[in-house]
Amino acid sequence: xxxxxxxxxxxxxxxxxxxxxxxxxxxxxxxxxxxxxxxxxxxxxxxxxxxxxxxxxxxxxxxxxxxxxxxxxxxxxxxxxxxxxxxxxxxxxxxxxxxxxxxxxxxxxxxxxxxxxxxxxxxxxxxxxxxxxxxxxxxxxxxxxxxxxxxxxxxxxxxxxxxxxxxxxxxxxxxxxxxxxxxxxxxxxxxxxxxxxxxxxxxxxxxxxxxxxxxxxxxxxxxxxxxxxxxxxxxxxxxxxxxxxxxxxxxxxxxxxxxxxxxxxxxxxxxxxxxxxxxxxxxxxxxxxxxxxxxxxxxxxxxxxxxxxxxxxxxxxxxxxxxxxxxxxxxxxxxxxxxxxxxxxxxxxxxxxxxxxxxxxxxxxxxxxxxxxxxxxxxxxxxxxxxxxxxxxxxxxxxxxxxxxxxxxxxxx
Numbered sequence: 001x002x003x004x005x006x007x008x009x010x011x012x013x014x015x016x017x018x019x020x021x022x023x024x025x026x027x028x029x030x031x032x033x034x035x036x037x038x039x040x041x042x043x044x045x046x047x048x049x050x051x052x053x054x055x056x057x058x059x060x061x062x063x064x065x066x067x068x069x070x071x072x073x074x075x076x077x078x079x080x081x082x083x084x085x086x087x088x089x090x091x092x093x094x095x096x097x098x099x100x101x102x103x104x105x106x107x108x109x110x111x112x113x114x115x116x117x118x119x120x121x122x123x124x125x126x127x128x129x130x131x132x133x134x135x136x137x138x139x140x141x142x143x144x145x146x147x148x149x150x151x152x153x154x155x156x157x158x159x160x161x162x163x164x165x166x167x168x169x170x171x172x173x174x175x176x177x178x179x180x181x182x183x184x185x186x187x188x189x190x191x192x193x194x195x196x197x198x199x200x201x202x203x204x205x206x207x208x209x210x211x212x213x214x215x216x217x218x219x220x221x222x223x224x225x226x227x228x229x230x231x232x233x234x235x236x237x238x239x240x241x242x243x244x245x246x247x248x249x250x251x252x253x254x255x256x257x258x259x260x261x262x263x264x265x266x267x268x269x270x271x272x273x274x275x276x277x278x279x280x281x282x283x284x285x286x287x288x289x290x291x292x293x294x295x296x297x298x299x300x301x302x303x304x305x306x307x308x309x310x311x312x313x314x315x316x317x318x319x320x321x322x323x324x325x326x327x328x329x330x331x332x333x334x335x336x337x338x339x340x341x342x343x344x345x346x347x348x349x350x351x352x353x354x355x356x357x358x359x360x361x362x363x364x365x366x367x368x369x370x371x372x373x374x375x376x377x378x379x380x381x382x383x384x385x386x387x388x389x390x391x392x393x394x395x396x397x398x399x400x401x402x403x404x405x406x407x408x409x410x411x412x413x
Contacts, residue, residue, distance in 0.1 A: 010383075011385075012378070020140075023139060023404060025145065028144050030144070032161060033154070055094065093330050100364045103138075103364070122362055143159075148161055160211045160413065163210040166198035166257050167256075183198075195256050211413070223254070268296055269299040272311065273307060284307065297322070316347050349401055350406055351406075352402050357370065
């Protein structure tokens, strides 16, 4: 493998071991039904969504202000695309992509000559069984946990649903009415009504198989029920509010969701850091929330990048918070390695999850991300072996614990 790092003896032995053990992919955005995936062929630009597209934009490529918008680069725009690709193709995002190209297409890079053929081969792979081929057979993933707004019936035991919490459905009257309908409750006329709908909806989702409810770090940290009631009334009256204004309602419903999750014995996942204006999801803003809800188990996503040391402190000091390296390996590979070298000194072994690819399209990239994650954890633990702080067998056991045992226990799989 051209893009594989030169590892020390211990790290190399750990990497080889990692390829034989089962994996739990703790965070994805792939469709919860394979049929949705195989019926959505991609265009060239969608190979880069959403992560590499952000690096291309950072490099100066003209791009819509909405970072989540599809980057559609038609074939005859290669001349416009190539200069920015040449600047972005050495980031961790692009390295996972290029590992994927080498694994599945025998190519080291994307070029004028091969890009059309690669897109065609990706679309040719969109056939029944693609999840089994890529996730189970190539990646040895035993369970994958994709996010969804609500849970349809999942007919593949590989997939387990992580559902957006009711706090994520507070931006419009239509969202709140839809949630109430799915919960089997009346259209909410008051905040109290919506709280009832939220609790009922979470119960329904658990009964359908949800194993987690997702929320996020918020700038509106201190929940205020009176302000939430005022915002509820304005939104249901038809006003369109900014995310910050509506945040008072989201913050309150997040509290309701956390308490309900505890009652249902289902954990909550929290997005922290990293994306767009990362100050809007600053990991420091979850400290009070976690502290107020000691009976709720929290999966803290993305290590709070760039505030990784804060994430280590949270996992160390709160018994109801676990540290998840999902996405982190490809946001900043060396940052993640260095953080976990420090984290090993701070955090009990059972509080760490090693991997979640966090992709939606072109699922072969999950292999590329997992390759980097395996390398990174091999480097972290191999360093301990080299310094005579661990023996190799213990390091292997810890690796399996982080990639498999810990998330299996946490999510009760």
